[in-house]
Amino acid sequence: MRTVVIAPRFCGPPTSGNGGYSAGLLGRELGGAVEVTLRKPPPLERELELRAPGEKGELWDGEELVAEARPTSVELDVPSPPAFERAFELSERYVGFQRHPFPTCFVCGPKRTPGDGLRIFPGGARDGEPVSAPWVPDADLADTNGVVRPEILWASLDCPGYFGGAGPEYPRALLGRISAHLRGSVRVGERCVVMGWSLGKEGRKLHAGTALFGEGGDLRALARQVWLVV
DSSP: OOOEEEEEGSSSTTTTOOHHHHHHHHHHHHOEEEEEEEOOOOOOOOOOOOOOTTOOEEEEEETEEEEEEEEEOOOOOOOOOOOOOHHHHTTTTTTGOOOOOTTTTTTTOOTSBTBOOOOOOBSSTTTOOEEEEEEEEGGGOOTSSBBBBBHHHHHHHHHHHHHHHSSTTOOOOOEEEEEEEEEOOBBTTTTEEEEEEEEETTTEEEEEEEEOOOSSSSSEEEEEEEEEEO
C-alpha cells in the first residue's frame, strides 16, 4: 500500500481529478488492459491510498472507495485516423470552444494554457462522426527517458470519448468507467492524433471508444468508456 496525491493541475471538474488521469494512477499499477470504475469524484490535494488486494487495484480516500480496477480485455473496431494536419483542422470545430461544462479540465479545457493542460480539442467533420484532435506531449509529462507517463496517456484517452459520444445535445456528464489498453509508448514532442467516437446511448449512460495514434499513424492506446449524465 502507498499513497498518491492528485494535484490541482490534474483536475477535470474544478474540485476533483480528471477521470482518465485518476483511473490511470490505478492502470499503471496493474499494467496491460485494465478496467477502472470510478465510485466517487477523485478529491484533489488529499493523500489517497493505493491498495492492491490480489489482482485488483483500489484507490481509497480514508474509508471511502474512490475507484477500483481489474484486469480486462479491450476489443474495439477502431476508425482509421486522419493525418496530423487534418486533425488540426478538425480541432477548430471543437464544440468546447462555444460551450464547455468544465473549461479548466486538464485534458480538454480551453481555458488551460499551453504547457499546463493537454489542450486536446477534438472536433468532427459532421455530427455523429468520430472526432479527432492533434496532440504533442510536453517534456514535463514524461519520465527521465522522455517517455510520456502512463497516467497521462490514460488522461489523453478520456475526454475525446465524451465529445465523440455526447452529441448533438452534449449533456453534462462524468466518466464512470474506462477500460484502457496501452499498447505502446509515446515520446515527448511526438505528433500524435487522438480520436473519440460513439458506441451508443442507454438511458443516462453514454458509451464511447477512444484511441491514441503515434506519429506514424500506428495505434498506441485505446479505451472503451461509460459516461454518466449528471
